[in-house]
Amino acid sequence: MHRLVGMLLILAVPAAAQQKKRVAVLDFEYGTVRSFVASIFGTDQDVGRGIADLIVEKLVQDGSYSVIERKALEKVLTEQNFSNSDRADSSTAARIGRVLGVDAIVIGSITQFGRDDKSTGVAGGALSRVTGRYGLGGVKRTESKAVVGISARMVDTETAEVLATAKGLGESTRTGTNLLGAGGGSVAAGGAVDMTSRNFAATILGEAVNQSVTQLSRELVTSSARLPTRKLVIDGLVADVAGSTVILNVGSKAGVKVGDRLQVRRKIREVRDPASGKILRSIEDKIGEVVITEVDERSAVGTFAGAAPAKVGDVVRN
Numbered sequence: 001m002h003r004l005v006g007m008l009l010i011l012a013v014p015a016a017a018q019q020k021k022r023v024a025v026l027d028f029e030y031g032t033v034r035s036f037v038a039s040i041f042g043t044d045q046d047v048g049r050g051i052a053d054l055i056v057e058k059l060v061q062d063g064s065y066s067v068i069e070r071k072a073l074e075k076v077l078t079e080q081n082f083s084n085s086d087r088a089d090s091s092t093a094a095r096i097g098r099v100l101g102v103d104a105i106v107i108g109s110i111t112q113f114g115r116d117d118k119s120t121g122v123a124g125g126a127l128s129r130v131t132g133r134y135g136l137g138g139v140k141r142t143e144s145k146a147v148v149g150i151s152a153r154m155v156d157t158e159t160a161e162v163l164a165t166a167k168g169l170g171e172s173t174r175t176g177t178n179l180l181g182a183g184g185g186s187v188a189a190g191g192a193v194d195m196t197s198r199n200f201a202a203t204i205l206g207e208a209v210n211q212s213v214t215q216l217s218r219e220l221v222t223s224s225a226r227l228p229t230r231k232l233v234i235d236g237l238v239a240d241v242a243g244s245t246v247i248l249n250v251g252s253k254a255g256v257k258v259g260d261r262l263q264v265r266r267k268i269r270e271v272r273d274p275a276s277g278k279i280l281r282s283i284e285d286k287i288g289e290v291v292i293t294e295v296d297e298r299s300a301v302g303t304f305a306g307a308a309p310a311k312v313g314d315v316v317r318n
């Protein structure tokens with residue numbers, strides 16, 4: 001009995017992993033806070049990329065989603081000539097998501113990034129009378145708190161419909177005159193700010209960033225059930241054969257992903273309606289399988305193995 005339970009648990013793990021929804025996170029748009037960013041770091045920094053990297057880390061750690069890695073995402077963005085100005089556009093993001101073969105894509109904006117200055121006036125009593133008598137005005141103390149606000153949308157890659165929204169607002173618990181604190185000189189690597197580094201996380205600004213990202217990521221996780229469950233039907237043809245390497249006429253737009261195992265079938269004959277002459281059914285034999293190794297939007301490459309060699313025109317199905 002114990003052995004049977006153990007086998008069931010082992011079998012259940014891959015099944016659960018297959019049910020994870022695939023998502024990608026685009027770099028966040030930060031145009032509204034660009035001037036604040038430049039004033040903090042001394043130069044323009046792509047903080048939208050840093051926010052996206054932190055969100056990916058949170059989602060991967062949670063495990064609710066299967067998240068596309070940055071290298072795969074950047075390759076598609078380069079091939080599609082996808083500009084930074086299109087980051088917050090739902091329809092463009094959905095198109096990129098279809099090329100990636102993901103269920104949803106997360107796009108967002110940074111709405112606040114910087115300091116929240118609060119000046120406290122010291123008045124009343126003898127001090128007030130002295131400052132008023134000599135025209136010195138009130139004595140003020142300025143406290144600077146880091147504040148970061150971000151918002152995101154989860155977009156269905158098939159319909160460009162917004163499935164869920166999420167927001168994050170972070171405020172540092174500490175105050176200081178410098179948002180980067182003592183670590184201000186060590187948060188950059190090669191001229192670029194590494195928002196995933198410990199040095200940045202230890203700063204006042206890093207604390208606010210982490211709070212906002214944590215809050216937004218939690219909301220995205222709770223929205224995972226909103227992603228529709230799709231049963232993909234892949235129906236394509238072998239377009240080219242070179243030894244065991246085959247090229248198919250279907251790609252990520254049809255739902256094909258790297259690692260998929262697809263059946264390769266050969267049409268034996270067609271059954272026609274004797275009255276109309278229309279095809280009622282095609283009789284096929286399975287001749288082997290192809291494991292997908294490379295995918296673009298309209299085609300896929302894979303390694304074929306079977307009892308007989310694959311031919312151009314063979315049917316490929318999941």
